Structure formats: structure tokens, C-alpha cells
Amino acid sequence: MHPHAVINIIYKNPKILVCYKESGLPTAPLKNSTNDNLVSQVSIEYPEIMGVKGFQAWEGGLLHRLDTPTSGLVLFALAQDTFDYLIYQQKNDMIIKEYRAKSKGAKELLPGFPPFIYDECSSIISGFRNYGPKGASVRPVLPSDNQKVYKTEVIREGDDSFICTITQGFRHQIRCHMAWAGYPLIGDEKYGGFEGEFGLEAIGLTFKDPVSRKVISIKI
Template sequence: MMSDMTKLSIPDIPFSIIAETPSYLVVAKPAGMPAVPLKTGGKGETLLDAVADLYPDVRSVQGRNEWEGGVVHRLDTLTSGLTVIARTDEAWWALQAQQTAGLFAKTYAAWSFGRQDDEMFPPGFPSEIVYYVTKDGLFLRSSFRPWGVGARAVRPVCEDATGHGASKATDTIYETTIVSHEKGPGKLNTFHVQIYRGFRHQIRCHLAWYGFPLVGDSLYGGEPNDRLGLFAEKVEFEDPYAHERVVYTLGSMFFT
């Protein structure tokens, strides 16, 4: 039977345009809305479609994949919060270059009740957690490989790993920084984490590896909830037109 603590309320964030500039938009994505259409799916009820209804230019941006339009960084369907969408080809490539160079910062709030039972912890994770600590926080570090039926999930791969798993790992090493960790009522843990170069499910996987699968994240061993406990609360980058460092924040005011 689930404990009362699994009833953490994570409110829905409505779709809205947070900021508008000549070269990009900052948008709040609701949980449950895909960021972009499937490659073969055409148009649909996605964030890109909703934004393109208001700003048609975002669909004509020619980035890495034509069906993704000007979306600079995708949020998982279950994740809510801020994302950036370019309005021009030049802005898209400039913002991608910042991500590659580690200059595009994304901060998330995340909630976990911790690992409830070691036997329920998903298999395939390295037996030792790779991290280091500085004055800026605790850094989880790995590459990733696909995992499970249909490669629906990912698993961390350590830099010194060998064998079959290592051969399927990404060439890039990804870091997730735990900037702060607060313990709340009962077993609730609140994290604020930051990434510069993101990979699919990176935060979800890294926090599960650390022993804190997210609330509502059954794919990585989290306790059931009607929403995923992950919220993109801040983005920071250089405006590709004004060439000034900008910060956009939703903050945790939506959460109680």
C-alpha cells in the first residue's frame, strides 16, 4: 500500500509565452505535452504546434531535424517548465553552439522520496556512483547507453567501463550538478540541479543512480504519482541578438 507521502501535489503548469524577442521565445511547457512531433507523426498536440499557432516562424527554422522546428532543447513529455524556441536559423545554431560549449545553463527542481527498497531498484546501474564535490555542488558524471525494451530508458556508463555496455555508450560525458538538497516532511527530498549539456532522461537517471528516483518516475524506480517530480525552473544563456547574458526563471512558487 502506498504511503501518504506518495500524494505529493505537483500542480499543472499552463502553456504560456514567458518572453518574446526577435530571435527566440521562452515558453512554459505543461506536463504531459510532447515538446515536438514524432518524426513520422507530422503535426499534433505538441509544444511546437502550440507555439507555431502564435509564431509561425518557429516551424520554418532549419535546425538539426526539420520536424523539431526551432526547439533548442527538448523537455521530456512528463517534465514541465521552461524551454527555449528559436525564431531564426541563426539563433538556433548560436544557442546550440552555447550548449555544446557548456554555456547554456538549465536548472531544475526535482522531488524524491528516496529509494524505498534495494530489491526494487532498477537493474543495469553501475555498482559505484561516480561523483565529485566542489563549492558549487555535487557533480554526478557519466556517459549513457540505451536500456530496456525498445530502449525506453537509459543507464549511466562510467568512464573506465569496459565490455558490451561500454561499447554502446555515448562518446560524450554528461554531468548533473546537485546545487542544493533539502529534506522536507517525512521522506521528501527537494533537489535543485543544473545541467549544461543534456541527454535524454539525464537528470532522472542520474538522481536514480544517486539513490533518489523522482516522484512519479516508475521507469527509474520512483514511487507512483500522477505527475513527474521534475520542473525546469530556470534557463541562462547569451542572447544571440543582443549578445548579453540573460536569465529567465519560473521558480518553485508553483509548488507547495
């Protein structure tokens, strides 16, 4: 059992569960892997999540993933109708996800990035492409008419701290966008960051309750 096996529940109602994932714990298994992960831990206490037909059979009611080194808030649906309604919100940019990113600037300029075309702290918009051996990382692709794009809103919070807000997300989106802007995350050597504790935490979720239709805003 993973040392973080005690589930940290931040919010719960009869239809929804929000948990805090520790850094180093995978959000979900890779296919039918037996490695410890947040979904497996949650399903022990809340087996109903596995009755939800989600993105993958082994993910159940999981609405979104965090990268393994990223800590923070993860949203689960406890019933199928809840999952379907939250997916509708997610596809229509109605679920807002807020992150705190920490950076000490770029250790080196990595290859594969196009010229940065935005203000330092602004809306960063791009498509993405897989990059490197086995596509282990991604690189931004400048927006075009025939490609899906993803947006990261960035506000500087302090000398080394930024608040990043997204709706729909792509793998490594914030990590890649911050590196593109010249601020790779602390601890994110894959994108050129300085050594240290991994500098990304999911700190906020905003969405509509599937029953009351009232806005729920959870921040830590």
C-alpha cells in the first residue's frame, strides 16, 4: 500500500467527491496495472465510482488526471448521471481548474519550442504535439484554423509563484506552457526547470452541482 493511502477528502456530497492527491502518487492505473494509485485507493472506500462508465473501465468516475508529480484536487463522480453532466460542463469550458506553479526561471532553453508570441503573464494558447523518445513530453504548436487549441491563463502571484487557470486540459499543458514562457516549473527537469520539490499544485475547482445547479467553488 502506498504511504499516502489515507484518502484526504476535501469535499463530498451524495454525487461528488473531491480528494487531494499527494505528489508521487499516480492518479489512475495504466490500463490494468496493479500499481497503487488514487483511483484504487478511493474505490476501496467508495466502490460506487467503479460503477460509473468513465473514460476507461479502470478509471470509473474519475473526471480528470493530474501528472504523477503534481499534487492537489481531483474530482470524482459517484454516479453515472453526475459523470455525464460534469463531462458536459468540461467539454463546454464550464469547469475551471486553478493551479499554483512555482518557477525560478529557465536553466536552459530546450529544443523543439517555437518562438514565444505572448506577453509574459497572459493567455497562452497553443495546440500540442508529442516530442522526444516515445513522445514522453510535448511541445506547443502555434494556433491554426484546423487544430484544437488549449489555453492557460497565467497571473504572476510572487517572485517565483504563478496562478495558472485552465478549463479543458492537455497532457503536460501547464508544464509545457510555462516552459515556453521561460518559466519551467521547479523540479520539472523534463522541461528545463531547476532542481527542487515539484512546483505544481492543483488548488481550485469550480463547477455546477449536478443536482442544485448551483456553482461550487473549492479552493485550498
